[in-house]
Amino acid sequence: MHYAFFSDEVSPGARVPHPDGAGAGTDGGPPDPEAARMARLRRRMAWPLGGQEGADATERGLDHEELLALTRGDLIGAIEFGHIYPVFQPQVCAQHGGIVGMEVLARWSDKGRHHAPDRFVGSITSHGVETLLLDHFLGACGRVRARFPHYTGRFSLNVNPSTAAAAGFVQDFVRASISHGLDIARIVLELTEQTRIARDSEARLLENLSALSERGMMISQDDFGSGYASLQALGLLPFKQVKVDKILLHRARHAERARRLFSSSMVLARSLELQTVAEGVESPDDVTLARSLGADLLQGYAIFPPMPFELLQL
């Protein structure tokens, strides 16, 4: 399966259109009912329960008090019982449109309520259960591999740098990958939230990522161009891929400066021999823009939304 850039063929992603949850408004335009309908469609794709209730319940996520009250036991239970589970968002080659990778993203559904990862991944990290989550997600990748033996692309998993810097992370990760039948060279580790970490952790992070990189794993810098995802980290850590923050692509739609910033990031990445990913590709215009700015891979609602295992087609 591929995304059709050049033909009249309807691409799989095009049947599940894109817009951002807010739909209209992101570009400063008036609310657009069609965009809202598409946004509901997208959310339904991302939540396996499906149905209108499922989509609407997304809005009622964990509130602040519930977040604070979460215990380590709650999180372990949610992972073990499958309430926290992965969805998969394919990435395509900007040249030929073929699926070459997929990002694994966390969702939490419980008692008819759905929580977006922004609400709970911080707790997963702070309670020290991210390695357990990764183990489960690697298991899910193993099931994708078994269901689609012809799929030879990569699996991208997100990890907070503090988890990746922990003692024993390399052994645990490699052991889990092998036990789920995954070739380590097909795994991409996306480093999220480049929060400032202590000097000693920085040294361990470098050590751990270098060890994984030597085993063939691809290390990716997520959200490049935003917050802490810095040039400094690009120089320090053994990255082989950069994902440009979607905000930059969205600004590049209208702002020449953002376009230059985006394409300069591509030049920089190329000079460091890094693969580049444009994320947040939400429309055919975004596809054209991201390709013209030089991204190697494309990811976004216009191509494929995040999909639960049951709806994945490769």
Ligand code: C2E
């Ligand atoms: P991220 O790693 O930058 O992931 C991409 C986010 O963009 C995802 O949001 C995805 O659903 C969304 N997205 C995909 N296509 C488009 C598009 O065309 N337009 C727009 N506007 N957004 C798009 P999601 O799934 O809500 O995840 C949010 C963040 O939560 C992720 O950002 C990542 O930082 C974190 N996260 C998600 N799953 C995990 C996980 O398993 N572990 C860790 N550590 N972090 C995770």
Ligand code: CA
């Ligand atoms: Ca990511």
Ligand code: CA
């Ligand atoms: Ca990102």
